[in-house]
Amino acid sequence: PLVLHVLGARPNFVKAAPVVRALDELGVRQGIVHTGQHYDALMSDVFFADLGLPEPIANLGVGSGSHARQTAALLTGLEDVVLEHHPSLVVVYGDVNSTLAAILVCAKLHVPTAHVEAGLRSFDREMPEEVNRVVTDALSDILFATSPEALSHLAREGVDPERMHLVGNPMIDSLFSALPKLDPAPVQARLGVPGRYAVATLHRPANVDDPESARELVDAVLAVAERVPVVVPLHPRGRQRLADAGLVNRENLSIVDPLGYVDFLSLVRGAALVVTDSGGVQEETTMLGVPCLTVRPNTERPVTVTHGTNRLVTPAGLPAAADKALADGSSTPSGELPPLWDGAAGPRIARVIAAWLRGDNLSP
Numbered sequence: 516p517l518v519l520h521v522l523g524a525r526p527n528f529v530k531a532a533p534v535v536r537a538l539d540e541l542g543v544r545q546g547i548v549h550t551g552q553h554y555d556a557l558m559s560d561v562f563f564a565d566l567g568l569p570e571p572i573a574n575l576g577v578g579s580g581s582h583a584r585q586t587a588a589l590l591t592g593l594e595d596v597v598l599e600h601h602p603s604l605v606v607v608y609g610d611v612n613s614t615l616a617a618i619l620v621c622a623k624l625h626v627p628t629a630h631v632e633a634g635l636r637s638f639d640r641e642m643p644e645e646v647n648r649v650v651t652d653a654l655s656d657i658l659f660a661t662s663p664e665a666l667s668h669l670a671r672e673g674v675d676p677e678r679m680h681l682v683g684n685p686m687i688d689s690l691f692s693a694l695p696k697l698d699p700a701p702v703q704a705r706l707g708v709p710g711r712y713a714v715a716t717l718h719r720p721a722n723v724d725d726p727e728s729a730r731e732l733v734d735a736v737l738a739v740a741e742r743v744p745v746v747v748p749l750h751p752r753g754r755q756r757l758a759d760a761g762l763v764n765r766e767n768l769s770i771v772d773p774l775g776y777v778d779f780l781s782l783v784r785g786a787a788l789v790v791t792d793s794g795g796v797q798e799e800t801t802m803l804g805v806p807c808l809t810v811r812p813n814t815e816r817p818v819t820v821t822h823g824t825n826r827l828v829t830p831a832g833l834p835a836a837a838d839k840a841l842a843d844g845s846s847t848p849s850g851e852l853p854p855l856w857d858g859a860a861g862p863r864i865a866r867v868i869a870a871w872l873r874g875d876n877l878s879p
């Protein structure tokens with residue numbers, strides 16, 4: 516039997532690496548299909564290198580486009596790959612368009628699927644990712660959840676409990692593996708970042724696509740930069756719009772290219788504060804005990820607020836929240852991490868998959 520992993524965007528690579536490694540250790544035959552949704556070296560290749568992911572068996576090169584155009588290219592490309600390779604199981608990750616397309620293709624071709632990071636809900640259907648999550652979970656055969664509340668969301672949507680598995684968080688597995696390599700000093704030296712600093716990442720459409728929202732957000736980040744030097748490894752999405760709104764290099768504000776996985780997390784580890792609208796970064800700061808201010812009206816990862824260092828803020832509320840976070844200082848990981856965020860999610864997922872491939876009864 517062959518297991519295919521469909522990966523397309525930066526956060527997919529981080530979530531898949533521990534699953535691929537653990538399946539390898541169980542001797543499962545597998546391959547990665549890279550859709551090419553992310554294609555810049557700094558959005559893709561650097562992650563394969565940093566995470567030790569094997570070369571993809573196919574790269575579809577779908578690239579960028581509107582949701583309809585990108586998804587259409589993903590659907591046709593993935594259908595060909597699945598028909599060519601006849602996988603026994605296709606594993607999809609997270610909530611990106613590559614995930615949605617893979618699940619639709621497999622559902623129509625009657626190929627079984629597993630979704631890693633199932634059951635997250637922001638309950639905000641204006642987020643493209645929320646649409647992708649709901650559809651993906653409705654069509655997945657095996658659902659791997661990172662938190663107990665994800666299980667309850669799935670149960671409420673009518674998912675059979677026999678198909679759900681609480682396995683912990685593979686993104687945290689990757690972070691555990693990287694920990695010994697995380698050293699802020701060389702990255703600070705290379706980027707000219709001083710001793711005490713904040714890191715910001717911004718790419719959510721609701722924040723960066725509309726000029727008015729972008730301006731509000733940039734004003735808030737500039738206010739933070741008056742309090743502490745800010746370094747922004749900037750995602751390509753909205754780069755121009757944020758620059759037009761004033762997010763440009765200036766005293767105490769450094770705009771840099773996206774960073775590789777190890778460099779980025781090194782910088783986060785040494786930061787006094789993180790400002791973000793990313794999904795994964797909310798989890799990583801919780802694990803690292805670094806204060807995180809998430810500039811969004813909601814989160815699909817509330818466990819990072821209840822168990823972690825994350826706070827939701829509006830742009831207008833960001834400067835005061837930054838003052839408070841900087842004054843309170845960072846909290847070290849206290850053993851109160853969310854349940855099963857222990858670095859062993861990949862092996863748990865691999866054991867379920869291997870048992871499923873053998874035809875074992877999977878009832879919990």
Ligand code: UD1
Pocket residue numbers: 524525526552553554555558579580585610611612613643644718750751752753794
């Ligand atoms: C996608 C995901 C989002 C995730 C993010 C992670 C969807 C709907 N969104 O958003 O959930 O948080 O990835 O980073 O799948 N671009 C480049 N180079 C690249 C990739 C993208 O320049 O390698 C630019 C293009 O202008 C493109 C834009 O970024 O139009 C957006 O890329 P896209 O993959 O459509 O969505 P993301 O915003 O990256």
Ligand code: UDP
Pocket residue numbers: 525526529716748749772773774775776777779780792793794795796799
């Ligand atoms: N990340 C990175 N370099 C960066 C910004 C983010 O390596 O410059 C990593 C980050 O540590 C996390 C993942 O990329 O593992 C999150 O991706 P992103 O924020 O793009 O997507 P989201 O989680 O919002 O879907």
